[in-house]
Amino acid sequence: MRLDPRRWPITFKVPVAVAILMLVAGAVLSERVLDRLGDIQQRHLRELAQGYLDGLSSAVGPSVLRDDVWEVYDAIARAQVQYKGLRPSEAVVTDPRGAVIAASDPRSHAVGSAFVPTESRPFAYESGSATARAHRELSYPGRSIGHLYATFDTSHLAAERRDVIATLLVTNGILLAFFVAAGWLLVARMMRPVRVLTEHLGASSDGVAVPIADWEVQRSRGEFRRMFRAYNDLSTSIAERDELRKRLAEEERLGSLGRLASSIAHEINNPLGGLFNALSTLRSHGHLPAAREGAICLLERGLAGIRDVVRTTLAVHRPREGARNLMPDDFDDLLVLVAAEARRKSVRVKVTARLAAEVAIQSGPIRQALLNILLNAIAAAPAVSVVELAVVGMPEAVTFEVRDRGEGLPVDAAAMLTDPARIPTAGAGLGLWTTRGLVAEIGGVLETESLPGGGTLVRMVVPLARDEALADVA
Template structure:
């Protein structure tokens, strides 16, 4: 507003100055042209007295007090006559009185001086016979400009002050809803409280809509907090169900093989080699069940500091899984290309759980007469387990359970999610590939770095 006032004031003063200068030049030209017509013959004949008389009559007829002093000089630059003979004696040098003089077309009162000198040549029939020099009083014009400047400054200051006060009042009124919103947000303490409806302006302004939106947001946050509380409570029940399901799932599967082993002992009790082999299988299976039970009691987290993995574990898995393939009439492929030295760097229970769950899932997906294969290979950076089947592949929900860390909807088996949790806990990775009618799930387990004490 101040800048706008300054620009506007400058425009007003410029316009006033142009009008004053135009009037001053018009006045000076009329005065000098009239003197030139009257004085021309007398200056040509050097008639000093007539020149004096003409100057006196011109000053007497001039309106106002604007003409202060006039000097008439001949072609030699000597004074012929002046309105003040004492100041400009006859035959004195006229150049003294023409200092700082300007032509009529360049006369201006904007320089701030109260006296302006104007000089114009005096010609008679195209012949220059002398020069006329006049001092004009422009005090009134300078005073007018000064008065206009002060009036503009005062008016601009008053207008600016009024606009500032009015603008402050308007903005303060506009910001009241924002202050109300800021106060409620600052006092919320992390839980926004709705603004009382009687405090919200009854209008369709954007600020009123903002306050209503804040109330809706506060209600949505409360609803979300309640939903999260209910979800957390539900998740506790889901976890409990998952724990029970895992316990039943992981204990029930090996029991079939163990019962087969006890049946074998009863049937071939007279053959010590068969009894010994079945007893070893029973011992390993029972130890495995003990590890699973202890791990589930420890918040469903398998003990990774237990027995190391070995080729015997995969032999046991094959013995436990073969009855399932025979029941479904599946062709089983089994390749373990890793020695005990390599396998000993991985926990037995976790790897067996990963392999068993993937094999059971592949067996349930493969069609009757289909094929299921397990491949275990040693890599420089760890161990690679691959389970392949010729089934239709995993559904979107099943892939989410196996590959995504996002929460899953309740329902469905826990085997794939258990595999994902075990692999993630060991720092491994799972890849899923479906091509040429085959489903391949690959689990990459990194080798654990052993620190020496």
């Protein structure tokens, strides 16, 4: 968020962009102002310096010709006073060979000493520097009789320049702060509806698309109002669709309950004929010990079968609150539940690998999911084939595999089982969809594979609940 500017919020990005633009504009303007100021100062100074040189050179000319040290000195001293506004800090008059005739400060440039000029241009001044220098060749009349070098104190111009720079900096700073603040406020205000929408969309990722409040919609204008309304319409339709899906799931649950109930009824009905036979045998031949014993045994076996069916049904459909871990016995129950269907289709259900001990996985959802997958496999399996169930425990997850030798799972059905985005259409694929929901609830995933030579492998991988010791895994 902090380092990558692309990820900064727009309320931050726009003021930063404004600041950068202002800085660039301020820098360009300041540069122009300073450039212009430098030009003006230089021109002004040059004109004044020319006046000074004109005056002084005509004053010292005849004296230079006569080598009159005092008169040259006196003229320089008078010019220093006369041109006070120009702030001449030093003036040196030399003969053509560079020997000093007189200088404003004779102690630093003694009469007759050699003078080495630091600047030989007629005029030299750099903006912002503390001194300017000028040079004039003295000619009288028409021949060179010496040189006049002048230095001017320009620290006041440098100070003026510093003042201008300070003013520019302060002004630019104030403008910058103002525009950045204004930019932030403006963007924050403009972006408010977007923020509202983003917050609602963010909330909807939790599964509930909350509609935007009416007062918020009323307050917004133009495209944002349209956007809010469109969002609210979307949120309503999502809610309706969720409602529909719940209803479908409930219907499917009831449907499968009906199927299960009929299979249980069938399972109970099967032995009923034998049981009634045994009863009539008891009634008519009860006095015969052998017949009585045989009928009682038959009754016992038949009732035991019914008891098993009822118990298993109770176990499978036990309410969720009593959630417990998956036990090896759960698979025996499953076999009992699917036994009737298998028998009807002449399919044998074979367990190729078993769980060795209890594992930290909720048993309820697994049993229901496996029951659905097994019933599907049995339905798909051709007569006199084998449906295999394998349970393989691993350190962090348990893999359940169901193989059948049928014609293979249709693509749509496989997608329903594995693709979280798929939604069941009315009456089709609800069982698979419910299975996927059950598995997803406990963090598991489903995969399907087509087996070579026909048939389908459905693999369900369910992670172990946390904090369980590895020892619990088979």
